[in-house]
Amino acid sequence: MNNPSKVALVTGAARGIGLATAEWFLDAGWSVALLDIDAPTLADAVARIARPERTLELPADVRDPRQVPEAVARIDARFGRLDALVNNAGIAIFRPLLETTFDDWQQVLATNLNGPFICTQAAAPLMLRGGGGAVVNVASISGLRASTLRVAYGTSKAALIQLTLQQAAELGDRGIRVNAVAPGPVETAMAAQVHDAAIRQAYHDTIPLNRYAAPAEIAAAIGFLCSDAASYVNGQCLAVDGGFEATGIGLPALRRARGAA
Secondary structure, eight states: OOSSSSEEESSTTHOOOOHHHHHHHTTTTTEEEEEEEEEHHHHHHHHOOGGGGEEEEEOOOOOOOOOHHHHHHHHHHHHOOEEEEEEEEOOOOOGGGGGGGGHHHHHHIIIIIIHHHHHHHHHHHHHHTOOOEEEEEEEEGTTTTTOTTTTTHHHHHHHHHHHHHHHHHHHGGEEEEEEEEEEOOOOSSHHHOOOOOOHHHHHHHHHOOOBBHHHHHHHHHHHHHHHHGGTTOOOOOOETTTTGGHHEEEEEEEHHHHHOO
16 A cells, blocks of 8 residues: 655664654654564554554564565555664663673674664665655664663664764765764663662763653654754764763762752
């Protein structure tokens, strides 16, 4: 079934930033293919969205170079075009450097770096057939600044930012813009699992906006980069972090002293 509206593919779309991004596209009048490895949660999400005429459910593993092209072929068969790809699927394993196993390392890089490479390679030909489009890679503030426990996660996201630059350099003159967003802490299920009360307070102390982002705020930035409003934006990494990167290390004690003054 061909659809005249623009079409986006969002990976890791069953929850969190990915689901919020899919909803942003739908609200903007796009059709959306939602891809996730967690088939039951994806099915529940698509059912809750309840827009069957403009959604396509794609249970698939972004790490698999066979499954991803098959998913893109289903997009082609259903919508006949692809205008945007959001490489959002990602995992995190937070352990000290010397306790991070090679298996941990491989798991994180397979999803966070190999996944966007595989998905972009598979999606770009369909986008080019329609005249171009936009790719947004969801990196992390951890790809811009080092932190404890993030040797695999931070390295994968830093590499993803470099992959963004490579893709932008090679695909830009063919009509595909490629950019990245680097979220700071976001109110997601992943954050709830790994950020205890002390970690949350530390983030609040350091981030000038003094809060976590809502998934919809990250989705809005992604949507902008995929939209015609960003038609001359290519090869950029947009930190959507409440000012976290701008503050450097941060001095919570000074901030508390300022408040008491």
